[in-house]
Each structure stands twice: as C-alpha cells, then as structure tokens.
Amino acid sequence: MIETRNLVKAVDTSEGVLTILKGINIRIEAGESVAIVGASGSGKSTLLGLMAGLDGASSGEIILDEHVLSELDEEQRAILRGQVVGFVFQSFQLLPSLTALENVMLPIELKGDPQAREKASNLLDRVGLAERWHHYPNQLSGGEQQRVAIARAFATEARVLFADEPTGNLDTATGSKVVDLLFELNREFSTTLILVTHDERLAARCDRQVRLVAGEVVDAEQTEEAVSA
Amino acid sequence: MPESSSAKLTDSKPLSNLFALALRLLWRDWQGGELRLLFVALVMAVTSVTGIALFTDRLEKALLLESANMLAADRIVSGRGDLPREVIEEGQARGLRTAEIISFASMAFSNSGNMLVSAKAVTDAYPLRGDVIIADEPFVRGRPVQTGPPPGEVWLESRALPALEIDVGDTIFVGEAELNVSQIIIAEPDRTGGSMMDSAGPRLMLHMDDLEQTNVVQLGSRVSYRYLFAADTIEELDSFEEWFRAREEWRGRYYMRDIREESEEVAEALERAESFLLLGSLFAVLLAGVAIALTAKRYSERHYDYVAILKTFGCTSGQISFIYLTIQLVLATGAVVVGWFLGWLVHRIILVFLESLLLVSLPQPDLQPYVVGALTAFICLLAFALPPLLALRETPPLRVLRKDMSQQKIGANVLYVFGILGTIFLVYWYSQDFELTAILVVSVSAIAIFLSLISYFFLRSSGSAGMKAGSAWLLAMTAARRRRKQNVLQVMVFSVTIMSLLILTLLRTDLIEEWQAQLPENTPNHFMMNITQGQIEGIENFFAENGIEGNQFYPLISARVTRINGDIPEPGDEEQVSVGGGTLTENAQLDDVDLDEGVADTLTTPQTDAPPVNTEEATTGGRRVRGGLSRRQVTWAEELPNDNLVTDGDWWGVESEPGYVSIEQEYAGWLGLQIGDRLEFEVNQQVVTAEVSSFRSVRWDNMQPNFFIIFSPGTIDHIGATFLSTALMEQEQKILLNDLIRLFPTMVIIEIDELIEQIQTIIAQVTSAIELISILVLLCGALVLLACVNASLDERFHENAILRTLGAGRKLILTSLLIEFASIGLVAGLIATIGAEASVYYLQEEVFEQEFALHYWVWIAGPLLGMLIIAGLGVNSTRKVVNISPLNVLRRVI
Structure with a gap:
C-alpha cells in the first residue's frame, strides 16, 4: 500500500521558489495498477520519484509499505527500495558494461540470493530474450533493452513496481508488446504497479488513473474542464 | 497510521556480493577500456618510484662500497x-x-x-x-x-x-x-x-x-x-x-x-645525481598523479548513472563507497605488482648497460624500494583518485529520472585540496626536506595562479554567440572559448606537464654538459712540480719526442698578503669562509700550505695527511675553510688562464706592466678588496707591492692549476720560483715516467690518472641513470597529456555528433579540432617555456649550484612542441568522433 498525505515538493530556482507538487493526497492499494497521467511539467515524474523514495518531499507524508518515508534518511530509503521497489525507466537504465543476464542478476545478487543466475535466466526466457543473454545493451534494440529492464524489475519480486514512461522511447508496435509483457508479469507477480505516462491507451489499461494538472490531482471531470479552459 | 520504525530496515546485502559486484564492474570496465588509463598511470607511478628507488638504493650502496674501496676503509x-x-x-x-x-x-x-x-x-x-x-x-x-x-x-x-x-x-x-x-x-x-x-x-x-x-x-x-x-x-x-x-x-x-671528504668530485656528482633522480621521480609521480586524477574524474563522471541505478536497487552510500573502494584497491594492487615488476626491469636495464662501468658487484637491494613504490600507488590513489570516486556516493538516486542531477556535495575545490595535500606529502616524503617542500609549494601555487590567469585571458570570450559553425577556424575558436573553464584547466595541466619535461631536459643537458666540460677527454692526468727554469725546455722536448700532450708551465712561489692600502689587516677581522667545489690537485690546495713545508707539500690535497691551514676545517664536514691571510702559492702570467673569467677590472694583456695583481673574486671578498687597492705581499722574505687590477672567477673543479693570486709579469719574476705543469699520459705511456724522472731527478710527478678515470666512470654512470629517468618522466608526461585530452572527450563527442547530425562535414570537424588543440598546445607550450626557464633558474642557482643562462632554443621548441604534441594527441583521440555514427554517439554508445 502507498499513500501520500498533503505531499508538497518545492524547489528553489533563480526566479524564486517553484512548487511542483501542491498537496497531493493519493492512496494506492496493494496489487492495484495506477497510471499517473498529465501534461509535460505537471509533476508526474516528480511524484513518482517521491513515492519511490528516490527524493525527499518538502512537506507532507508518503507511506510506502508501512514506512513513513519522511522519517527515513537516504540510507534507510535505499534499503527500503532494495526490499520493496522495482523500476522500469523510459531510458531503460541498463548498465552498459553488463550483459543482459548480468543486468537482470544484479539486483538479485545484491539481495544475496544464491539463485540469481537461475532466476535471471528464467525471467529473460519469460520476456523472450532467451537467445540474447550474453548481449550487451548496445547490442540490443530499444524494445529488447526495455524487456531486459522489465525482467530486472521483476527479478527481486518487488511488491511495488514504478514505471516511468515505459514506452516513451519505443515505437507504437514495440511499445505495445512491452506493455503487454509488463501487465502480464504484473498479474503474475501480483505487484502494485504505478506508472507515469502520456499514453492514454497505456493509462487505460490500468485499474485507475491519477491525473495531475500543474502539480495538483484532479478527477476526470475537473481535468476536462482544465483542458477546455 | 503505519509503524514508522526505521529499525525494521536492516540491510541484508552480504559484503561478498558487493565484492563480487565490484570485481565484475572492474572486469567489465577493464574490458571496456575505462580503467586502462588509470591503471597505466598507477603503474607508471609505481614503476618510476620503484625503479628509481631500487636503482639509487643499489647505486648508492655500490658507490659507497666503491668509494670505501677508494679508501680501503670506511x-x-x-x-x-x-x-x-x-x-x-x-x-x-x-x-x-x-x-x-x-x-x-x-x-x-x-x-x-x-x-x-x-x-x-x-x-x-x-x-x-x-x-x-x-x-x-x-x-x-x-x-x-x-x-x-x-x-x-x-x-x-x-x-x-x-x-x-x-x-x-x-x-x-x-x-x-x-x-x-x-x-x-x-x-x-x-x-x-x-x-x-x-x-x-x-x-x-x-x-x-x-x-x-x-x-x-x-x-x-x-x-x-x-x-x-x-x-x-x-x-x-x-x-x-x-x-x-x-x-x-x-x-x-x-x-x-670518509669518502665524501676524500673526493668532492665524486660526492658532488653523486649528490647532484641524487637531486636529479629525486626531482625526476618526483616529477614522474606527480605527473602520474595528475593523470590519475584526470582519469579517475572522468571514470567517476561516467559512473554517475551506474551509481544512481545501484541506489535504486537499494545500495546505500556506504555500499557504493565499498564497491568503488574495492575497485580501486584491486586495481592499485594489480598496478603495484605490475609496477614492481616493471620497476625492477627498469633498474635491471640501467644496470645491464652500466655493468661494464661498475667496478664492483652491486649489493642486493633491500625491500624498502618496493615498499616506497607500493605506498606511492596508494597515496596517489588516496590523494588523486579516491576523492572523485568517493564523491560518487553522493549521487542522488533521482538521477535515474532526471539526467541533469549530479553529485554536488563534494565540490571541485575539495578534490583540489586532496590533490594538493597529497602532492605536498609526496614532495616532503621523497625529499625529507621541509624547505624544499615549502619553496616548491609556494612557487607551484604562484605558477598555477599565473598560468590560470594567462590562460583565462587568452581564451576569454569575445562575447559573440553561437558556434560559428561556418568555418573551421571560427568553430575552433568559439569551441575553445565556450569550454573556457575546462580549457583553462587543460592548458594548466598541459603547461605543467610540458614545463616538467622541459625543466628536466634542460637540467639534464646542462648537468651533463657541465660534467663533460669539467673533465673533457684530454684532461691532464699528471702534475709535475718542482721544475726549474732550466729544465723546462728539456721537458718540452721529451714530451714532443714521445708524443705526450704537455701544457703551459706556471711559475710557483709562496706569498702572503701583509698590508692592504698600507694598513695591516688584523687576523681577528678575517672571516672564516667556506668554499665548496674544487679540490684535489687544483691549485686551491696548492695554495693551502705553509711556505716552510716546502714545495713538495704544495700538493696538499684533501687526500693528504697534512692538515689544511685553517684548523676549523676538520669539523666542517668536507668544506674547506680558508683564511684570507694564509700563505698562498701564487704565479704570474701574461695570458688569462683557461676557465678563468675576469668579473671586474681589466686583465693586463700582452702589453702588461709590472706591479699589478689579479685576485680570485671570492678571495677578494674575504679580504674586502676593491679594484685599485694596493696590496703588500711578503714573497720569499721580500716585500712586493702591487695594485689590484682585476677580479677573476675560477673554475676550481677542472683539475687544472688554478690560482687565487696572479701577478703581472715582471712583478715577482726576480724573486725566483719553481715551475708547475700538467700533462696527459695514456696508460701505455706511463712507463716513460721512469725516463722522465731519470732525466729530471728533482722533478716531482703526481699521478692522478686513476682518479680521473674513476671520476669519469662515476659521471658516466650517473649520466646514464639520468637519461633513463628522463625517459620515464617523458612517458609519464605523455600519459598526462593523453588523460587530459581524454577528459574532455565525452563532451566533444556529443557536441560534434550534433554538428554532424546538423550536416557538418568530417573535414570541417577534424580541422576545427586540429585548430582548437593546436592553439591550446601553443599557449600551453609558451607558458611552459616561461615556467621552465624560471624554475631552471631557481634550481640551478639554489640546488645544483650551476650558472644559469637562458636557453634560446627552448623558446621556439617549447611552444612548437606543445602545439604539435597536443594537436597530434587531441586529433588522434577525437578522430573517432567523425568515424562513429552520430546516432550511436547520441545514444551514448561509445
């Protein structure tokens, strides 16, 4: 379960304080899939980063897997991420010097699981890259790299999966296949999925959508008003 | 409300996994070539230090042994x-x-x-x-x-x-x-x-x-x-x-x-060589340090994304530090082992080609050189590589979402502070000389500030906007200005590197030239004394008949200054003065004797048992202290002797008149003499007065007859003197000494051929050592230049990929790169030349005790070499900018 309470994120800029998120309240139940949608600059990725414990909020609270993130320092948040969270990024974020298999093995190994190789190879089979284990990221296409990233995200059997524009760097057909895979594995592993996207079709596949406009959550009707205004 | 206890969050990642990950990253980065330059830089540091330490350790032991052999005792x-x-x-x-x-x-x-x-x-x-x-x-x-x-x-x-x-x-x-x-x-x-x-x-x-x-x-x-x-x-x-x-x-x-007092030539050559080797190894280590800092910085910049990803997987800052510390320590350990081996090899190579020159078998080195080598690697790593790598721990994990976020907490200044502290420590550690360290630190800081100001103003933007992509020249100039800050750093690094190489080359050339000039091939190796006027012709004929190279005959007579401008100088006024430099059979010693000891004793040398005139000498550790009022062996001459230079006044020349005297400048200083002073001498119990007409500098270390006091012809000729001369006799001519002594039984011959040969051997040895060290430092310098060019590669790749995407041709980009690097090289070369001349001036005056003269060729060679080397290295390293598809570059697949 993830919950945000009156979450605010403000940053100092040369032109004064810029408030990116203005009192966000969201509750996402375990196993739920939620799409955070909104225009560019609406604060989607910032919200995702805060909920995943990658950054600290200016005020308000985030509760992730029963931990109040604001009460944790970066070291503790890192441990929590390692235990609870998985990620899929728009730019894949594979380590270029590791093979596909090693990239998937990495988070498993970090947890100290002796079955890392076996689990990683199974997952690579599962995402259809059985023949490409020993390829390096630069030898894989964008779609293949994102499939490796998805395999890596599920490798540690994380309870919550954060995906930031998972199809943003892919063409429509490839993106569609990657999304199918993501939801398939999500169901299979009963993961809580929180994804940020512009893609309405991808958002529609989630159980629920949270729409951000200028750093605030709006419901569907408000969104239409805001868009038409 | 959930339980918010952070105590529940315990890290279960085993260290062995982190270690394995570190090794895997190390292996991958090694294969990807990322760590090779860092490794090579570390190896160079260890190699040069271990090699030089091993060599000097053994050479010093050997020379001490050999020197002890010269005494037959310690x-x-x-x-x-x-x-x-x-x-x-x-x-x-x-x-x-x-x-x-x-x-x-x-x-x-x-x-x-x-x-x-x-x-x-x-x-x-x-x-x-x-x-x-x-x-x-x-x-x-x-x-x-x-x-x-x-x-x-x-x-x-x-x-x-x-x-x-x-x-x-x-x-x-x-x-x-x-x-x-x-x-x-x-x-x-x-x-x-x-x-x-x-x-x-x-x-x-x-x-x-x-x-x-x-x-x-x-x-x-x-x-x-x-x-x-x-x-x-x-x-x-x-x-x-x-x-x-x-x-x-x-x-x-x-x-x-001990030997240091027995032969100042040997001691001086050894001391200078040690100073040079120390300076050489210091330069090598510092240059390697700069290369390490540059490569480590680039490596860490390329690892921001790694760290951000690892942090999203739950790695804590401490674990990040552990991983990168492990990588560095394993790398350093490998570098130490390779460096030890190469260092050993380097010293073996020196010894192999010096073997024929070394008269004794070399004692085995102890372990200390290896310890010094290893410690150097770890200190270099600590000072130059660890700060940027440890700064990685501060990389925010949010960087996985926002590329523009980078580690900010440890600023560049902290890194410089570490580097500077490391440098100071290394200088002090090697030299064990606080004053030298302080001087070096102050002068290097001054040079760095001066260099950065010059570079900054040279590259100052004219204020025009855009990339000026129309012409290669403008493109290069605007690129140089746009990267002004990095370029100032680059110019500084290039300047310091080229400067170090120039300093070493200049010192090496001057040292070797001076040594060779000191004892040229035809240095006379026999002194003949107690020759009467009547014997001179016979001796000259004997030499001519037997093909022996003889030299000028100097009259020799003992004299003492009794009055200066009519006043009797008080012995109490006489300062105790120490003189470094020449010894042996030079006439510095010829002067240092009491008249009543007879002519034979005029050959008093530091090797002799006769004590010097001033008894203080015994406790001054090899430096001779002379009194200005002591008896001196004096001469008269029409022409200025070789290796003498008139520093004040005029030499009398061919049309000389009696009544003048020329005084060695230091001696004149002891007595507080001025040109025109009238001196009264006691010569063979007769009083002679003469006016000081010139001061001379004398090269005491040339193994030739040298005099403090020379009279103009006609001043003391009537008093009567014996004569002194020198000759060069080859080994096979030595048997002729028997005939010579038989023909001229009153003549005393001093054989110094073995000594000269021994000194020449030692000089040859240290010269070879110096050459090799120079090569090592050159290699380190090349490494720094390469590292420095590589440090800006990423940005150049990216920028030029965009230019190519926008339609810029290969030729335009390559030409612009060539111009940019060449101008940076030219500026760096020029600055390096100024810095090198200034440093050599200081080093020669203060450390090596040599005369400084401007090296005109360097003013052309320095900037030209800077331009050629930097342009060559730069274009060669960035050439693949135009050979890799822009898409790959933009996807960061390089």
Whole structure:
C-alpha cells in the first residue's frame, strides 16, 4: 500500500521558489495498477520519484509499505527500495558494461540470493530474450533493452513496481508488446504497479488513473474542464 | 497510521556480493577500456618510484662500497706525526675492524739501479675494503687479494721493475732492510687516496713488521700515518666518529674522513645525481598523479548513472563507497605488482648497460624500494583518485529520472585540496626536506595562479554567440572559448606537464654538459712540480719526442698578503669562509700550505695527511675553510688562464706592466678588496707591492692549476720560483715516467690518472641513470597529456555528433579540432617555456649550484612542441568522433 498525505515538493530556482507538487493526497492499494497521467511539467515524474523514495518531499507524508518515508534518511530509503521497489525507466537504465543476464542478476545478487543466475535466466526466457543473454545493451534494440529492464524489475519480486514512461522511447508496435509483457508479469507477480505516462491507451489499461494538472490531482471531470479552459 | 520504525530496515546485502559486484564492474570496465588509463598511470607511478628507488638504493650502496674501496676503509684517521694509540684501541674495543698504514717516500736499491718509490707499510688486516690486485709478473692483469705482503716480502708496481732492472723473486733494499720482491701490484684500492708520499713514485708495499728493520722512519722523517676503520653498519661508524670528534684536544691535529671528504668530485656528482633522480621521480609521480586524477574524474563522471541505478536497487552510500573502494584497491594492487615488476626491469636495464662501468658487484637491494613504490600507488590513489570516486556516493538516486542531477556535495575545490595535500606529502616524503617542500609549494601555487590567469585571458570570450559553425577556424575558436573553464584547466595541466619535461631536459643537458666540460677527454692526468727554469725546455722536448700532450708551465712561489692600502689587516677581522667545489690537485690546495713545508707539500690535497691551514676545517664536514691571510702559492702570467673569467677590472694583456695583481673574486671578498687597492705581499722574505687590477672567477673543479693570486709579469719574476705543469699520459705511456724522472731527478710527478678515470666512470654512470629517468618522466608526461585530452572527450563527442547530425562535414570537424588543440598546445607550450626557464633558474642557482643562462632554443621548441604534441594527441583521440555514427554517439554508445 502507498499513500501520500498533503505531499508538497518545492524547489528553489533563480526566479524564486517553484512548487511542483501542491498537496497531493493519493492512496494506492496493494496489487492495484495506477497510471499517473498529465501534461509535460505537471509533476508526474516528480511524484513518482517521491513515492519511490528516490527524493525527499518538502512537506507532507508518503507511506510506502508501512514506512513513513519522511522519517527515513537516504540510507534507510535505499534499503527500503532494495526490499520493496522495482523500476522500469523510459531510458531503460541498463548498465552498459553488463550483459543482459548480468543486468537482470544484479539486483538479485545484491539481495544475496544464491539463485540469481537461475532466476535471471528464467525471467529473460519469460520476456523472450532467451537467445540474447550474453548481449550487451548496445547490442540490443530499444524494445529488447526495455524487456531486459522489465525482467530486472521483476527479478527481486518487488511488491511495488514504478514505471516511468515505459514506452516513451519505443515505437507504437514495440511499445505495445512491452506493455503487454509488463501487465502480464504484473498479474503474475501480483505487484502494485504505478506508472507515469502520456499514453492514454497505456493509462487505460490500468485499474485507475491519477491525473495531475500543474502539480495538483484532479478527477476526470475537473481535468476536462482544465483542458477546455 | 503505519509503524514508522526505521529499525525494521536492516540491510541484508552480504559484503561478498558487493565484492563480487565490484570485481565484475572492474572486469567489465577493464574490458571496456575505462580503467586502462588509470591503471597505466598507477603503474607508471609505481614503476618510476620503484625503479628509481631500487636503482639509487643499489647505486648508492655500490658507490659507497666503491668509494670505501677508494679508501680501503670506511673511515680513515690521519694527522701530523704519530697517531694516538687510543684511537685504534677504541675502534677495536667497539668491534670495528682496523688496519694501519705508514707511508713515506724512499729510495729503493737493487744491484743495478735505484729509484724513488712511494713506500707503504701495512698491517695484516689491510685492505679493510676493496682488493689489492697483484700478479706474478709486471704489466699483466692480476688477481685480487685482500691482504698486503707478508713479512720479508715487498710488492712493487710494474714500472719499478725495469727501472731497478730486476725481476720478480729478486731482492731489493729499502733502507737497511733486504726484502724479496714477491708480487707485482697492478692496482691497490687507496692508490688515489693517499698523500704526497703516495704519489712520489711507483708503489712499494711492505709489511709493517719490516718497517723497523728498514730504519728509514726516524725522528723528523716525513711520514704519513693512517688508521683504517671498517664496520658492518653505518651506526657503528657514526657512533665512533662522534666519539672521535668529541675529543677537543685532537681538533686540528688529527682528522677523521670518509669518502665524501676524500673526493668532492665524486660526492658532488653523486649528490647532484641524487637531486636529479629525486626531482625526476618526483616529477614522474606527480605527473602520474595528475593523470590519475584526470582519469579517475572522468571514470567517476561516467559512473554517475551506474551509481544512481545501484541506489535504486537499494545500495546505500556506504555500499557504493565499498564497491568503488574495492575497485580501486584491486586495481592499485594489480598496478603495484605490475609496477614492481616493471620497476625492477627498469633498474635491471640501467644496470645491464652500466655493468661494464661498475667496478664492483652491486649489493642486493633491500625491500624498502618496493615498499616506497607500493605506498606511492596508494597515496596517489588516496590523494588523486579516491576523492572523485568517493564523491560518487553522493549521487542522488533521482538521477535515474532526471539526467541533469549530479553529485554536488563534494565540490571541485575539495578534490583540489586532496590533490594538493597529497602532492605536498609526496614532495616532503621523497625529499625529507621541509624547505624544499615549502619553496616548491609556494612557487607551484604562484605558477598555477599565473598560468590560470594567462590562460583565462587568452581564451576569454569575445562575447559573440553561437558556434560559428561556418568555418573551421571560427568553430575552433568559439569551441575553445565556450569550454573556457575546462580549457583553462587543460592548458594548466598541459603547461605543467610540458614545463616538467622541459625543466628536466634542460637540467639534464646542462648537468651533463657541465660534467663533460669539467673533465673533457684530454684532461691532464699528471702534475709535475718542482721544475726549474732550466729544465723546462728539456721537458718540452721529451714530451714532443714521445708524443705526450704537455701544457703551459706556471711559475710557483709562496706569498702572503701583509698590508692592504698600507694598513695591516688584523687576523681577528678575517672571516672564516667556506668554499665548496674544487679540490684535489687544483691549485686551491696548492695554495693551502705553509711556505716552510716546502714545495713538495704544495700538493696538499684533501687526500693528504697534512692538515689544511685553517684548523676549523676538520669539523666542517668536507668544506674547506680558508683564511684570507694564509700563505698562498701564487704565479704570474701574461695570458688569462683557461676557465678563468675576469668579473671586474681589466686583465693586463700582452702589453702588461709590472706591479699589478689579479685576485680570485671570492678571495677578494674575504679580504674586502676593491679594484685599485694596493696590496703588500711578503714573497720569499721580500716585500712586493702591487695594485689590484682585476677580479677573476675560477673554475676550481677542472683539475687544472688554478690560482687565487696572479701577478703581472715582471712583478715577482726576480724573486725566483719553481715551475708547475700538467700533462696527459695514456696508460701505455706511463712507463716513460721512469725516463722522465731519470732525466729530471728533482722533478716531482703526481699521478692522478686513476682518479680521473674513476671520476669519469662515476659521471658516466650517473649520466646514464639520468637519461633513463628522463625517459620515464617523458612517458609519464605523455600519459598526462593523453588523460587530459581524454577528459574532455565525452563532451566533444556529443557536441560534434550534433554538428554532424546538423550536416557538418568530417573535414570541417577534424580541422576545427586540429585548430582548437593546436592553439591550446601553443599557449600551453609558451607558458611552459616561461615556467621552465624560471624554475631552471631557481634550481640551478639554489640546488645544483650551476650558472644559469637562458636557453634560446627552448623558446621556439617549447611552444612548437606543445602545439604539435597536443594537436597530434587531441586529433588522434577525437578522430573517432567523425568515424562513429552520430546516432550511436547520441545514444551514448561509445
């Protein structure tokens, strides 16, 4: 379960304080899939980063897997991420010097699981890259790299999966296949999925959508008003 | 409300997994070439330090050993008259090995001939160091023995046999003793380290027990006594020396010396070589340090994304540090092992080509050079590589979502502070010299500020916007200005690197040139003294007939300054002055004697037993202290002697008039003389006055006759003098010495050929060492340049990929890169030249005690080389910018 309470994120800029998120309240139940949608600059990725414990909020609270993130320092948040969270990024974020298999093995190994190789190879089979284990990221296409990233995200059997524009760097057909895979594995592993996207079709596949406009959550009707205004 | 206890969050990642991950990252980065430059830089640091330390360690030991062989001992005690037994008893009580020598000039008689010989009576333990080389017949290669002749026997030098018309096995008389000639002396360790009595003729060595029987040594005889001491450790010797020096009543009467005081040429060459090697290894390490810093910085920049991803997987900052520390330590360990091996190889290479020159087998090095090498690697890593790598721990994990986020907490200044502290530590550690460290730190800081200001202004933007992508020239210039900050750093690094290389090259060239000039091929190796006016023509004819290269004859007479401008100088006013530099048979020593000691003693050298005039010398550690009012051996000459330069006033020249005197400038300083002063001298109990017409600088270390005081012809000629000259005799001509002495029996010949050869050998050795060190430093410099060019590669790749995407051609980009690098190189070269000349000026004046002169060729070569090297390296490294598809570059697949 993830919950945000009156979450605010403000940053100092040369032109004064810029408030990116203005009192966000969201509750996402375990196993739920939620799409955070909104225009560019609406604060989607910032919200995702805060909920995943990658950054600290200016005020308000985030509760992730029963931990109040604001009460944790970066070291503790890192441990929590390692235990609870998985990620899929728009730019894949594979380590270029590791093979596909090693990239998937990495988070498993970090947890100290002796079955890392076996689990990683199974997952690579599962995402259809059985023949490409020993390829390096630069030898894989964008779609293949994102499939490796998805395999890596599920490798540690994380309870919550954060995906930031998972199809943003892919063409429509490839993106569609990657999304199918993501939801398939999500169901299979009963993961809580929180994804940020512009893609309405991808958002529609989630159980629920949270729409951000200028750093605030709006419901569907408000969104239409805001868009038409 | 959830439980918010952070205590529940415990990290379960085992260290072994992190270690394995670190090794895997290391292996991958190694394969990807990312770590190679860092590794090579570390290896270079370890190689140069270990190699140089091993070499200097062994060379120093060898030279000390060889030098000790020149003395046949580690320490010698000598003095006027018989030596106190207490000295040798104390040495023995302390467990030192001891021997005794008594030398004297004597006639040896055979049934058919006689000749003046340098006799030397030795005890059983002689020699304590080195070997006496003996043979069964004259003029052959001999075999080494560690003993002198047994009682009843004498050993003779080869050329004495034809003169005495005897063979091995015959008997000769030395005084009243009849002794059997049993062996021929081919060489003896302390042949060049003896006194006047050791240079009077061919050597005759006998056992101490036979001395009494000769009845030669009697009250009033001119005899030189020496005690020899040797020990296994320096500490024993130092402690013994301390005991000896504490005896106030012996000061000025008895002297303890080691090799450093025996031959200043050797000591000076060794000291300069050590200074140079130290400087060389310091440059090598610092350059390697800069290369390490640059490569580590680039490596860490390329690892921001790695770290951000690892952090999203739950790695804590501590674990990130652990991973990168592991990578560095494993890398450093590998570099240390490779560096040790290469360092060992480097010192082996030096030794292989020096083997023929080294007269002794080298002692094995101890482990210290390896420890120094390893420590250097880890200190370099700590100071130069770890700060940027440890800064990685501060990478925010949010960077996975926002590329523009980078680690900010440890600023560039902190990294510089680490580097600077590391540098200071290394300089101090190697030099163990606080003053040198302080001077270096202040001057390097000043140079750095100066360089950065110059570079900054040179590259200052004209304020125009855009990339000026229309022409290669404008593109390059705007690129240089846009990257101004990085370029200032680059120019600084390039400048300092080129500067280091120039400094070393200039010092090396000047040092070697000076050494070669000091003892050129045709340096005379025999001094002849006590020659009368009437003998000069005969000697010249003898030389001409036998193809011997003779030199000018200098009149020699003893004189003392009694009045300056009519005033009697008070001895109390006389300052105690120390003089470094030349020794040996140069006339500095010729001056340092009392008139009543006779002409033979004018050859007083530091090797002799006769104490210097000023007794303070004994306690000043090899530096001779002279009094300005002492007796001097003076001369008169029409022409200015070689290696003399008039520093003030005028030389009288061909149309000279009597009544003038030219004074060596330092000596003039001691007496506070001015040009035009009238000096009164006492010469052979006659009073002579002369006006000071010039001051001269004299090169004391050229092994030529040199004088403090030279009169104009006609001033003291009437008083009567003997003459001194020098000659170069090859080994095969030495037998002619017998004829020469027979023809001119009053003449005294001093043989210094072995000494000159020994000095030339040592100079050749250190020259080769210096050449090799220069090459090592050059390699380190190349490494820094490469690292520095590579440091800006990523940005250049990216920028040029965009330019190419926008349609810029290969030629435009390559030309623009060439121009940009060439201009940076030109500026760096110019700055380096200015810095190098300034540094060489300081080093030559303060450290190497050389005369400084501007090196004009450097002003052209420096900027030109800078331009060529930087342009070459830069274009070569960035050439693939135009060979990789822009898409790949933009996808960061490089």
